[in-house]
Amino acid sequence: MELGKVAHDAGLPDGVLNMVPGEGTIAGEALVTDKHVNELTFTGSKEVGFHIRETVSDRLIPLNLELGGKSxxxxxxxxxxxxxxxxxxxxxxxxxxxxxxxxxxxxxxxxxxxxxxxxxxxxxxxxxxxxxxxxxxxxxxxxxxxxxxxxxxxxxxxxxxxxxxxxxxxxxxxxxxxxxxxxxxxxxxxxxxxxxxxxxxxxxxxxxxxxxxxxxxxxxxxxxxxxxxxxxxxxxxxxxxxxxxxxxxNNYASPIPQAPFPAYKQSGAGSEYATAALRHYTKVKNVRMAVDKTLR
Structure with a gap:
């Protein structure tokens, strides 16, 4: 919630970043099932992660899951x-x-x-x-x-x-x-x-x-x-x-934003942080142009 306040105070236009508090079964379920949401990242329990994956399976949207560990x-x-x-x-x-x-x-x-x-x-x-x-x-x-x-x-x-x-x-x-x-x-x-x-x-x-x-x-x-x-x-x-x-x-350090934070096995799918996260939040587009006199 503080991040939302900071973004607003910094001048981020309304609607670019939305903070939606609420219980997972209500607010979370609404976000997961809404057809306007075309990409999801979730951090939480394995059980909820599997539920989200099943819920969006017919929409083929990018999904990044981080579901815990036993390290x-x-x-x-x-x-x-x-x-x-x-x-x-x-x-x-x-x-x-x-x-x-x-x-x-x-x-x-x-x-x-x-x-x-x-x-x-x-x-x-x-x-x-x-x-x-x-x-x-x-x-x-x-x-x-x-x-x-x-x-x-x-x-x-x-x-x-x-x-x-x-x-x-x-x-x-x-x-x-x-x-x-x-x-x-x-x-x-x-x-x-x-x-x-x-x-x-x-x-x-x-x-x-x-x-x-x-x-x-x-x-x-x-x-x-x-x-x-x-x-x-x-x-x-x-x-x-x-x-x-x-x-x-030799240093049990926390994740850092400069390095990827991938998940193996039931800990999730995809990767957070670094360029790996940028790939998740963006899409590749290929534009091919035939350059001739008709293109000005």
Whole structure:
């Protein structure tokens, strides 16, 4: 909404940019079904993305979908452990409500205990407070989101996992949830497979490159991934094998507008940002002219 105000104040003519707030089932559905809308970009859940694709399937309009992720963050035994630990806890920015968050932390067995100790120390130093100027972990978007995150943690315990730190609702009001680290969750547990969209990090041991690549790719999503190593050849090798639109090396950074932000597998279709986005929002036209005396 602020963008709309800024555009208006900057002198953008009325009607060029329209902000249409409302529930997805009402405002969103109206935009998707209106025959005057000839191009769509959607960011949200996989279920809604599939619904939009089916709704516009008879119109052949350009459709760009970004539908979330379950991104692996892989730490090898030669990594800078301090930097990697800082990268791991970036998950808790915006309370984990980020499509590209590194929610699955894979750590080489040789360094697992020492590395997890660093991560736990950082998590337990985070403050959860109702005052936005004091908290390190913001509130979740709604009471239902808070309940869903809590249900995922409970399901992890039922599956035999361990909550190493966090795992509780700290206040009766405000939709907050403690930054949480879960260990020993099976790879097929809901907490390991489904997008939680909350401040929950799951950690796993691995012994070899082949193993970790297979487990990292064993997801229906393919949006983002992180690799931590000081071996350039390994970094290139792993990045090439990971099925994700973006792979960061030694810096789990957010997307930047200068580079494409593509989605693999069920994370979506198309790409946002950079020239890839420009191609989505424009069409190619070929004009051929016979140049002779009749053309002036």
């Amino acid at each position: 692996p963050n892989i730490v090898f035994d030669d990594a800078d452990l301090e930097a990697a630990a800082e990268g791991a806890v970036k998950l808790f920015n915006n309370a984990g409500q980020s499509c590209y968050a590194g929610t699955r932390l894979f750590v080489a067995d040789e360094i697992y205990d020492a590395f997890i100790e660093r991560v736990v120390d950082r998590i337990e130093r985070m403050t959860v407070a109702k005052d936005p100027n004091e908290t390190d972990v913001s509130a979740l978007i709604s009471p239902s989101a808070q309940s869903e995150v809590d249900a995922y943690v409970e399901s992890a315990l039922e599956a035999g996992a361990t909550v190493t730190t966090g795992g509780c609702i700290p206040f009766e009001d405000g939709n907050f949830y403690e930054p949480t680290l879960i260990e020993d969750a099976p790879d097929d547990a809901a907490v390991s497979c489904e997008e939680i969209f909350g401040p929950v990090l799951t950690a796993y041991r691995f012994e070899s490159e082949r193993e970790v690549v297979e487990r990292a790719n064993d997801t229906e999503y393919g949006l983002y991934a992180g690799v931590w190593t000081t071996d350039l050849e390994r970094a290139n090798r792993i990045a090439g094998h990971i099925e994700a639109g973006t792979v960061t090396v």
